[in-house]
Amino acid sequence: MSEPVEHHIFNGIEMGVGTWAWGDRLVWGFGNGYSENDVREAFLTSIRGGIRFFDTAEVYGQGKSERILGELIEQTGEQVIIATKMMPFPWRVFKGSLRIALKNSLQRLKLNRIALYQMHVHLPPLNPKTWMNRMLDLHEEGLIDAIGVSNYDLTQTIEANETLKKHGARLASNQVEYHLLDRHIERDGLLDYCLAEGIKVIAYSPLAMGVLTGKYTAANPLRGTRAARYSKDYLAKLQPMFNAMARIGNEHEGKTTAQVALNWVVQKRALPIPGAKDGLQAEQNLGAVGWRLTADEMTMLDELSLQVQKSGIL
Numbered sequence: 001m002s003e004p005v006e007h008h009i010f011n012g013i014e015m016g017v018g019t020w021a022w023g024d025r026l027v028w029g030f031g032n033g034y035s036e037n038d039v040r041e042a043f044l045t046s047i048r049g050g051i052r053f054f055d056t057a058e059v060y061g062q063g064k065s066e067r068i069l070g071e072l073i074e075q076t077g078e079q080v081i082i083a084t085k086m087m088p089f090p091w092r093v094f095k096g097s098l099r100i101a102l103k104n105s106l107q108r109l110k111l112n113r114i115a116l117y118q119m120h121v122h123l124p125p126l127n128p129k130t131w132m133n134r135m136l137d138l139h140e141e142g143l144i145d146a147i148g149v150s151n152y153d154l155t156q157t158i159e160a161n162e163t164l165k166k167h168g169a170r171l172a173s174n175q176v177e178y179h180l181l182d183r184h185i186e187r188d189g190l191l192d193y194c195l196a197e198g199i200k201v202i203a204y205s206p207l208a209m210g211v212l213t214g215k216y217t218a219a220n221p222l223r224g225t226r227a228a229r230y231s232k233d234y235l236a237k238l239q240p241m242f243n244a245m246a247r248i249g250n251e252h253e254g255k256t257t258a259q260v261a262l263n264w265v266v267q268k269r270a271l272p273i274p275g276a277k278d279g280l281q282a283e284q285n286l287g288a289v290g291w292r293l294t295a296d297e298m299t300m301l302d303e304l305s306l307q308v309q310k311s312g313i314l
């Protein structure tokens with residue numbers, strides 16, 4: 001059987017960069033420890049390293065992430081692939097709401113069209129079919145190249161994909177949380193469905209919001225909102241996995257724990273979009289591609305992550 005063809009915007013793209021932290025104060029503390037200059041360095045370093053795909057959303061920093069990206073694209077003249085998202089707040093039910101949201105995103109990004117427009121999440125009252133039909137209108141007008149969704153479960157993904165197929169279009173991607181500490185898409189059939197249909201799985205928080213760098217420990221815990229999800233106890237239980245990841249990294253000329261975590265996502269045929277707050281983080285994340293974990297190492301990492309899950313802390 002031939003391989004399903006992915007949308008052309010993903011041709012040759014193994015990894016992207018997530019830009020939630022570029023302007024977000026609430027979760028990431030933008031302006032406190034890192035600045036607009038730092039995220040500029042993250043952008044430039046990523047570009048120099050061959051990254052072309054940048055993910056943002058209208059809600060990141062209440063538009064600030066899109067604005068920063070727009071400035072960077074204008075200043076550098078770089079040809080990049082931008083993916084942004086629309087949040088379907090329950091009051092955004094009228095027909096023109098998607099168009100208004102898109103137009104506002106395009107204005108902030110200083111673009112005429114968007115490469116990938118994604119529904120951020122599924123929220124009532126409208127169903128995926130209605131949203132996809134509205135997406136199709138914008139696609140036909142040439143305002144969107146590819147249509148994507150995010151946080152859609154298997155049923156919602158099938159509904160979105162089938163709606164688009166009826167009109168000769170296709171669902172390009174589903175952006176979901178996927179990393180060694182969250183493998184729900186392997187268990188519920190979403191990953192297999194997307195692979196079979198040529199829908200790109202964009203893996204968000206591929207470093208588990210920084211946890212999979214191994215730098216956070218019980219002695220150096222996370223602070224702020226991230227601490228609510230990944231407690232000190234949780235971090236302590238991850239230590240055996242981090243030790244094994246460091247050993248595996250050493251077998252590949254000293255790859256870091258974060259680089260091993262991101263390469264695992266790539267080997268699962270998903271597209272990781274790690275966030276980077278500055279040039280150094282961006283530089284280190286670039287080292288996650290261009291090499292391959294072995295099949296044995298993948299099996300070992302799969303087993304270690306299952307043990308973490310079985311320990312009841314996930």
Ligand SMILES: NC(=O)c1ccc[n+]([C@@H]2O[C@H](COP(=O)([O-])OP(=O)(O)OC[C@H]3O[C@@H](n4cnc5c(N)ncnc54)[C@H](OP(=O)(O)O)[C@@H]3O)[C@@H](O)[C@H]2O)c1
Pocket residue numbers: 017018019020021028055056120150151175176203204205206207208209210211213215258273274275276277280281282284285
């Ligand atoms: N669709 C959705 O609902 C959704 C949800 C979440 C995220 N996303 C997307 O996915 C992207 C990535 O996810 P994420 O930002 O949540 O988390 P992530 O990529 O798992 O982690 C990013 C954070 O890890 C730390 N980090 C990254 N590289 C590092 C390095 N080389 N060395 C040390 N620390 C490093 C930084 O934070 P510290 O330095 O502060 O630790 C950075 O902000 C987002 O930017 C966004 O585009 C989408």
